Amino acid sequence: MLPKLFLLNQRLIFLALVLIMLLIPLALNVYVKIATSKYRYKNPEDVPEQPIAIVFGAGVWEDGTPTPMLADRVQGAVNLYKTGSVKKILMTGDNGTPDYNEVKAMQEYAISRGVFVDDITLDYAGFSTYESCYRAKEIFGITQAVLVTQSYHLPRAVYTCRQLGVDATGLGTPDWGKFRNDSMRRYSLRELLAVLKALLEVHITRPRPTFLGPFEGISGR
Numbered sequence: 001m002l003p004k005l006f007l008l009n010q011r012l013i014f015l016a017l018v019l020i021m022l023l024i025p026l027a028l029n030v031y032v033k034i035a036t037s038k039y040r041y042k043n044p045e046d047v048p049e050q051p052i053a054i055v056f057g058a059g060v061w062e063d064g065t066p067t068p069m070l071a072d073r074v075q076g077a078v079n080l081y082k083t084g085s086v087k088k089i090l091m092t093g094d095n096g097t098p099d100y101n102e103v104k105a106m107q108e109y110a111i112s113r114g115v116f117v118d119d120i121t122l123d124y125a126g127f128s129t130y131e132s133c134y135r136a137k138e139i140f141g142i143t144q145a146v147l148v149t150q151s152y153h154l155p156r157a158v159y160t161c162r163q164l165g166v167d168a169t170g171l172g173t174p175d176w177g178k179f180r181n182d183s184m185r186r187y188s189l190r191e192l193l194a195v196l197k198a199l200l201e202v203h204i205t206r207p208r209p210t211f212l213g214p215f216e217g218i219s220g221r
Contacts (some may be wrong), residue, residue, distance in 0.1 A: 025192045029155075032195055036158040039169045042151065044079045047171050050146040052218065053077040053086040054136055054168075056157060057093020057102035057126060058149075066105045069150060072173045074106050076148040078113045080171065086146060088119050088218055090136060092126030121218050129153070129194075130201045131209040133161040133168075141217045142166055150175040152188055156198050163202035 041047045055077045058070035066074065080086045089110060093102030103122040111117055121140065126132035136142040144167045147157045151172030161168035176184050201207060 025196055028199060029192055029195050032159045033155045036155045039158050040154050040172060042172050044083065044171060047080060047085050047146055048169060049085050050144055050169065052088040052090055052142060052145045053080050054090045054092060054145045054147050055106060056129060056132055056149045060102055060105045064105055066109050070106065071109060073148050074109045076171050076173045078110055078115055080146065081115055088121065089115060090121045090123060090140060092123035092132040094127055095124035096127065125209065125211040127210055129157050129160055130198060133164045133166060134209050137165045139213060139216055141215065146171055148173065152191055156191065156195050160198050160202055
């Protein structure tokens with residue numbers, strides 16, 4: 001009788017631990033969404049004027065052109081620029097190797113849609129959302145900005161930037177309903193874990209970016 005009772009208790013404890021491990025990421029994601037809800041927008045016309053838009057990288061194809069998600073992000077910033085909601089755009093992404101250059105692809109896409117090259121700044125070392133937000137403040141001197149990314153990623157981006165000293169609002173570009181459901185399920189699952197990492201970074205570890213370098217600033221902001 002006692003061994004069976006002990007085995008049952010072990011199983012209950014195991015199930016409780018599994019449940020807790022599943023609930024914690026969900027709860028923390030809900031917290032981040034609630035904490036950033038008043039700073040996030042879906043319609044470009046609702047976004048308050050800001051001096052600059054920050055666009056996060058989202059991959060390029062082998063020919064160097066933006067993926068559909070990245071193109072949507074850049075187009076979102078272009079729309080804000082054309083309506084006068086922002087005056088400058090910071091493109092931040094991965095240029096870790098000579099043959100992979102997210103920010104150059106973003107710049108060319110924006111220029112082809114009417115953004116003046118002088119109004120675009122490139123951050124070649126934005127290897128993650130955390131590093132992009134950190135470098136936006138410390139390298140480029142940005143204290144206010146509207147972040148442009150897909151809606152599923154926007155809460156983490158806004159939360160991270162605000163915790164790192166950037167008074168950030170955000171424009172969420174379409175994701176669910178526009179991109180394949182299996183892709184969005186994968187991105188959303190990964191986002192659950194990415195939020196845990198973001199909270200650890202901004203509240204506990206505060207790591208320095210891969211590259212920091214001298215202050216550059218953005219003229220004319």
